[in-house]
Amino acid sequence: MIEQVIQNTLKPLTIDIDHGTYTTEVLAELGKAGAYTEIAPSVSGGDLDLFKIIQNMAQVSEECMSTGFMMWAHVVCCWYIENSQNDWLKQNILPKMISGEAFGATSLSNPMKYFAGIEPLKLNAVETEDGYIINGTLPWVSNLAPDSSEHFFGSVFHVVNEQGETLRDVMAIIPCDLEGFSLKQQVEFVGMEGTGTYAMFFKDAFLPKKYLLADPVQPYLQKIKSGFVLLQTGMAAGVIQGMINDMHKSNLSLSAINQFLDNKPEELQEELDDALAMIAKQSSEIYTPGDDFFRGILEARLLGAEICKRAADSVMQHAGAKGYIVDAAAQRKWREAYFVILVTPSIKHLRKEIQRLEVGLAAA
Numbered sequence: 001m002i003e004q005v006i007q008n009t010l011k012p013l014t015i016d017i018d019h020g021t022y023t024t025e026v027l028a029e030l031g032k033a034g035a036y037t038e039i040a041p042s043v044s045g046g047d048l049d050l051f052k053i054i055q056n057m058a059q060v061s062e063e064c065m066s067t068g069f070m071m072w073a074h075v076v077c078c079w080y081i082e083n084s085q086n087d088w089l090k091q092n093i094l095p096k097m098i099s100g101e102a103f104g105a106t107s108l109s110n111p112m113k114y115f116a117g118i119e120p121l122k123l124n125a126v127e128t129e130d131g132y133i134i135n136g137t138l139p140w141v142s143n144l145a146p147d148s149s150e151h152f153f154g155s156v157f158h159v160v161n162e163q164g165e166t167l168r169d170v171m172a173i174i175p176c177d178l179e180g181f182s183l184k185q186q187v188e189f190v191g192m193e194g195t196g197t198y199a200m201f202f203k204d205a206f207l208p209k210k211y212l213l214a215d216p217v218q219p220y221l222q223k224i225k226s227g228f229v230l231l232q233t234g235m236a237a238g239v240i241q242g243m244i245n246d247m248h249k250s251n252l253s254l255s256a257i258n259q260f261l262d263n264k265p266e267e268l269q270e271e272l273d274d275a276l277a278m279i280a281k282q283s284s285e286i287y288t289p290g291d292d293f294f295r296g297i298l299e300a301r302l303l304g305a306e307i308c309k310r311a312a313d314s315v316m317q318h319a320g321a322k323g324y325i326v327d328a329a330a331q332r333k334w335r336e337a338y339f340v341i342l343v344t345p346s347i348k349h350l351r352k353e354i355q356r357l358e359v360g361l362a363a364a
Contacts, residue, residue, distance in 0.1 A: 031100015
């Protein structure tokens with residue numbers, strides 16, 4: 001059923017999405033096809049199967065990684081709710097997200113950089129008896145729609161006192177139709193334009209406590225962080241497979257000259273298959289505590305980004321001048337692959353965190 005959605009609904013839209021058309025049609029159809037079911041045992045009554053979600057995401061990303069990225073943002077938001085203790089969210093929001101009636105996103109790029117010591121947290125809130133009054137801005141959050149009651153995203157913010165001093169950090173789900181909250185498109189990207197990406201603005205936006213995921217946030221982050229990072233490998237695996245497929249197509253007419261290139265499709269396929277076997281094992285152990293396991297998760301995500309980089313270079317060279325034509329699959333996949341390299345956590349962020357964990361483990 002997922003393949004039917006890809007062929008019948010997604011494939012006709014791929015070029016339009018690449019040119020900036022944002023649509024939830026594909027995400028909704030994927031929900032109907034059961035593409036998100038295994039992320040939420042509380043809804044399905046079945047077992048958690050993170051690797052099945054990664055495979056579904058890879059299948060979508062093989063055709064269009066912009067849609068694969070939106071799918072990642074969506075299932076990660078489901079992951080947040082599933083791992084919370086908030087029964088209201090699990091009963092009222094999560095089932096709609098799993099069925100494709102509502103859509104999820106994540107604004108954890110800034111918080112991840114904050115927790116890694118790279119930049120300050122950009123949202124502050126004053127707590128009231130019933131909720132939080134939030135102020136601040138966030139750039140470049142995806143899979144959103146202005147004033148939509150069907151779009152939600154996870155976010156982390158400081159709780160501050162009247163003097164502006166931080167008391168603690170909390171995490172919540174936020175609806176896009178929240179009063180005092182607005183979205184603006186402020187830049188144009190070379191790729192991934194059809195992903196509903198906006199800058200966020202909070203001005204005395206009141207969030208009721210029924211949307212709370214965790215207070216304080218740190219113990220909860222320890223529970224969700226491995227899944228958050230490992231789910232991104234679905235995007236990488238899909239776009240790599242798509243590039244391998246395109247290399248094989250180029251070789252139908254250019255194999256005599258392409259044999260002199262590095263990173264041949266057969267070599268990349270073997271690396272990808274080995275990486276997926278490792279990811280499958282990690283997925284089955286996703287709640288394993290400790291820095292050693294999380295370092296392995298970061299290494300898997302880094303491996304996906306590094307294979308993406310080599311495959312992106314190779315798919316363009318395999319295509320030759322044809323890959324440089326507007327709307328050529330090779331250059332679209334090259335741009336998509338570089339998103340895997342740059343999106344949080346980027347290659348440089350991953351290497352920084354891996355080094356930090358290695359130093360800590362060595363000291364222990």
